[in-house]
Amino acid sequence: MTTLVIDQVTRTFPARQGHAPTRALEPVALTIGNNDFVTILGPSGCGKSTLLRIVAGLDHPTSGKVLLDGRDVTGPGADRGMVFQSYTLFPWLTVRENIAFGLRERGVPEAERNVVADRFIQQIGLKGFENHWPKQLSGGMQQRCAIARALANDPKILLLDEPFGALDNQTRVLMQEMLLGIWERDQKTVLFVTHDIEEAIFLGSRVLVMSARPGRIKADIKIELPHPRSYKVKTSPEFVALKERMVEEIRAEALKVAAEA
Numbered sequence: 001m002t003t004l005v006i007d008q009v010t011r012t013f014p015a016r017q018g019h020a021p022t023r024a025l026e027p028v029a030l031t032i033g034n035n036d037f038v039t040i041l042g043p044s045g046c047g048k049s050t051l052l053r054i055v056a057g058l059d060h061p062t063s064g065k066v067l068l069d070g071r072d073v074t075g076p077g078a079d080r081g082m083v084f085q086s087y088t089l090f091p092w093l094t095v096r097e098n099i100a101f102g103l104r105e106r107g108v109p110e111a112e113r114n115v116v117a118d119r120f121i122q123q124i125g126l127k128g129f130e131n132h133w134p135k136q137l138s139g140g141m142q143q144r145c146a147i148a149r150a151l152a153n154d155p156k157i158l159l160l161d162e163p164f165g166a167l168d169n170q171t172r173v174l175m176q177e178m179l180l181g182i183w184e185r186d187q188k189t190v191l192f193v194t195h196d197i198e199e200a201i202f203l204g205s206r207v208l209v210m211s212a213r214p215g216r217i218k219a220d221i222k223i224e225l226p227h228p229r230s231y232k233v234k235t236s237p238e239f240v241a242l243k244e245r246m247v248e249e250i251r252a253e254a255l256k257v258a259a260e261a
């Protein structure tokens with residue numbers, strides 16, 4: 001079982017060209033495990049991406065530390081799979097090659113790589129597109145491929161930074177169901193950043209609400225909606241009540257941001 005510990009992590013970006021330093025994160029303390037699907041919700045600029053980048057090892061805390069299964073996170077690693085909002089597939093590799101990229105880096109033989117890649121191609125519904133180039137795919141298909149590429153490495157934890165933010169609403173809902181289906185089957189530990197309240201509740205087993213900058217965890221809410229979840233749960237009284245609560249939490253933070261501007 002995977003345990004991620006975020007131990008009193010802060011991040012201050014240094015002063016630049018007459019601007020004061022930016023305090024992006026106040027001490028954040030958090031333990032994630034039990035194959036949680038944790039969604040992080042917060043107003044724009046509250047430090048969500050900064051926190052995720054620190055867990056990914058792409059940025060470093062100013063103080064505090066991150067431990068994955070007891071080991072200090074000091075840089076990126078195959079134990080953490082990352083998916084960004086913008087499409088980040090390698091344009092010179094086909095769908096199958098993109099998905100198998102991490103396996104190739106680790107020296108897995110081609111035949112084995114193809115078996116793993118094809119399993120994920122099937123799971124994410126890209127069968128028939130194995131040999132397509134990223135530019136031949138729609139945005140939603142590219143993001144499915146990016147998720148498959150992250151999963152193919154069998155990471156301990158999947159880190160997603162607004163992965164569906166650039167998609168139209170219809171595609172976004174389908175992608176949420178697909179990702180949830182994978183989680184329901186494989187029970188991966190997931191950390192998912194979004195500013196979409198419905199998305200955070202629908203996907204999450206736990207929603208963390210962050211305060212306005214400097215960000216800290218303002219609320220940690222367990223979501224007990226039953227699984228498997230379909231989009232229909234969004235109209236249930238439980239879902240609507242959770243949404244009302246989150247709207248209030250986020251509104252209070254958004255007002256603080258507006259008052260500062």
Ligand SMILES: Nc1ncnc2c1ncn2[C@@H]1O[C@H](COP(=O)(O)OP(=O)(O)OP(=O)(O)O)[C@@H](O)[C@H]1O
Nearest residue numbers: 013022024043044045046047048049050051195213
């Ligand atoms: N490399 C950097 N240098 C200086 N300041 C930065 C840097 N990265 C982020 N910041 C600042 O830190 C704060 C938090 O940024 P971050 O991107 O983590 O917020 P966010 O919650 O992900 O926002 P959004 O929802 O708009 O993507 C912001 O004020 C941002 O301007």
